[in-house]
Amino acid sequence: GDSVTQMEGPVTLSEEAFLTINCTYTATGYPSLFWYVQYPGEGLQLLLKATKADDKGSNKGFEATYRKETTSFHLEKGSVQVSDSAVYFCALSRQDDMRFGAGTRLTVKP
């Protein structure tokens, strides 16, 4: 079945460092891909998405590109802030079915 694999955390960075969180997927056909963020004590919020190969999703300085040839959707940010500390989830979606990776906890230190 469809699945998502994320790099294991936790990830700890200093403010203004470069961030990469790896995500690969296994799916038949052409799912849509998403990154969600979960701040402490809250539900998941959509961060960005891409619906077809070579699409780039971006939001709040975060970017991810849908790479069909490598079945990947890595999350990047050029300069992280303390406020980016959260758990990040990669997800794929088909009709009525959305699957998540295990989540990667990011801590950014001043």
Add this chain to the structure above:
Amino acid sequence: DTAVSQTPKYLVTQMGNDKSIKCEQNLGHDTMYWYKQDSKKFLKIMFSYNNKELIINETVPNRFSPKSPDKAHLNLHINSLELGDSAVYFCASGLGVRHTEAFFGQGTRLTVV
């Protein structure tokens, strides 16, 4: 206006009890989901409903019974609670179309003692 609302936010109960978690969405979505998040933050889909019809039942024990009285509500009833049921349960809704996102509730932290 809360888009996806769950109640209660916290639930502490003893083993063997029966409890329900309610979920309502006011987004007009056809699809609703229940997810379980364990202590390591792993998020696992439990159920998916489209317009009150069960679409996905992901190897969940039959002690868990979702109920969808209408497409805006998807309640989760749990019988004979066990310690391993302790987790955060999230309700979500979406259009159920491949390229659209799901909207999540705030979660219900269930603690079984």
